[in-house]
Amino acid sequence: MAATAQPNVKNVWLGGVEPMKASYGKLMMWFFLVSDTFTFSALLVSYGLVRFSYPAYAGKVADFVSSPAYWPIPEKVFDALPFMHGLHAPLVFVGIMTFILILSSVTMVLAVEAGHRMDRAAVEKYMLWTILGGATFLGCQAWEWTHFIHGTDNGTVIKELVDGSWVSKTVFGANLTQNQYGPPAFADLFFFITGFHGTHVFSGVVLNYLIFYRTSTGFYDRRGSYEMVEKVGLYWHFVDLVWVFVFTFFYLV
Amino acid sequence: MAHVHEHDENAGAEQRKAIWRTFWILLILTALEFLIAFTLTAGTLKTAIFVGMTIVKAFYIVGEFMHLKHEVKSLIWATLLPCIFVVWLLIALMTEGGSIFDLR
Numbered sequence: 155m156a157a158t159a160q161p162n163v164k165n166v167w168l169g170g171v172e173p174m175k176a177s178y179g180k181l182m183m184w185f186f187l188v189s190d191t192f193t194f195s196a197l198l199v200s201y202g203l204v205r206f207s208y209p210a211y212a213g214k215v216a217d218f219v220s221s222p223a224y225w226p227i228p229e230k231v232f233d234a235l236p237f238m239h240g241l242h243a244p245l246v247f248v249g250i251m252t253f254i255l256i257l258s259s260v261t262m263v264l265a266v267e268a269g270h271r272m273d274r275a276a277v278e279k280y281m282l283w284t285i286l287g288g289a290t291f292l293g294c295q296a297w298e299w300t301h302f303i304h305g306t307d308n309g310t311v312i313k314e315l316v317d318g319s320w321v322s323k324t325v326f327g328a329n330l331t332q333n334q335y336g337p338p339a340f341a342d343l344f345f346f347i348t349g350f351h352g353t354h355v356f357s358g359v360v361l362n363y364l365i366f367y368r369t370s371t372g373f374y375d376r377r378g379s380y381e382m383v384e385k386v387g388l389y390w391h392f393v394d395l396v397w398v399f400v401f402t403f404f405y406l407v
Numbered sequence: 408m409a410h411v412h413e414h415d416e417n418a419g420a421e422q423r424k425a426i427w428r429t430f431w432i433l434l435i436l437t438a439l440e441f442l443i444a445f446t447l448t449a450g451t452l453k454t455a456i457f458v459g460m461t462i463v464k465a466f467y468i469v470g471e472f473m474h475l476k477h478e479v480k481s482l483i484w485a486t487l488l489p490c491i492f493v494v495w496l497l498i499a500l501m502t503e504g505g506s507i508f509d510l511r
Contacts, residue, residue, distance in 0.1 A: 174482040184482065188489055195493040199500050206504025207511065215449075229444065245444065252437055260430045263472045267422050391472045395465055402461040406444055407454050 183385045187392045190354075194396050197350060198403050201343045208337055220310045226336035228405045234301050248405050251294045252397065255355075258287025259394040262362075266387045269380025274369060277383060281366040284390065288359040295352050302335075302344065303327045310334040344404070351400055354393045361386045429471040436464050 166173045174181060209224045218230045229244035236247070261283035268276035305327025312325050312334070325334040328341035335341065365386050374380045440460055447453045470476035475483055 173479075174485070175479045176482060181482075184486055188486055191490065192493065195490075195496065199493070199497050202497065203500040203504035203507075206501055207507035209508070210449075227449075245441065249437070249441060253434070256430065256433050256437070259468070259472055260426060263426050264423065267419060267426065270422075271419050388473055391468055394472070395468045398461060398464050398468065402440070402457050406440060406457050 177381060179381070179385050180388070183388045187388065190392065194350070194399070197343075197347050198399060201347060201403060204339045204343060208339070220335045222312055222333065222337050224336070226340060231302075231335045232298070232405060236297055240307075245405055247294065247298065248401065251291055251298075252401050254287050254291050254294065255394050255397050258284045258291070259391055261287060262387050262390045266380075266384050269374070269383040272375070272380065274372070274375055277369045277374075277380060278366060281362060281369060281383075285359055285362050285366060288355055288362060288390075292352065292355055292359065295348065295355075299345075299348075302341075303329065305334050347400060347404060351393070351396055354396065358386075358390050358393050361389065425471060429467050432467055433464055436460055 165171075176184070205225055211218060211224045211227055215227060215230075218227055220226060220230070232248055233242050233244040234247065235241055235243045261280045265277050265280035265284060268280060305325075309324040309326040311322055312332075313320050313322050315321075325332050327334055328338075328344070330342055330345065331338055333341040365383055368374060368382070369380075374382065440457065443453065443456055447456070475486060
């Protein structure tokens, strides 16, 4: 590192050189991602706070029934698969989603590597795979939301205190005020956290498409650098990173 | 980074190998998480294992995929040190959550 043209090492921070050996755009992407880390952390830590303020389910896992009185066990909530109505497949669908996102992260980093070699065809190929992975993930999330909102066949009977008297009613699915799976706060946090992450995936797909478009029109070849692939790649990996945390704290723990 | 590998034909192949190695590590860790989710009973140990595995996965994504492991030290610390605030927020709000539970 000392071999690069820096006549006076003491002047590294006085301008004219890149002290962090990264371009302006890349540095700003890193600092944006640090700030985004705080946003997602705030959401996930809030989940922890709300979860700790509710009683945990105390009985056997096999005997679990949904109730607004205690926090649900995620594997009992997220156990459905598309085209497999009625099948109990705990966490299988979310596992597939995790796999898709990790794989699209791999194709993204392969595109970055191809960009280093100025290999336009390879960048195009891997960007297309990455876009496909992101779009598939979004499709999966849309299905997961639809299922969560519509609920199970039988719903859950919930007792509510309305004007001083207890009223029983059957609740199907979840929205921001009612939730058949557990306390309403559980559904609220589900919508906010996976929704905010999904928005990130969506903007990531849009950015990836832009990169693909500019690659295929030869823009980066004319510019002589594929560094934009790297910058957007950072963002895409961050989206994958956040999902790793959401997966653990929302679905596993 | 670009200017380092451009003149080296084999460097790209080595990098691709490292990418796929990271992929397998992430995949195996996720599969193990599934195994643990259905074999261990819920408790502090299970949570600790999950958090530990998540941090290992985060290390590989940030270090290898985002290339942070190979950046200069000042960039690594500028990125990691602010995350200490998250740890503080976590401790503070977990305590707060437990306190709300006691008062309810």
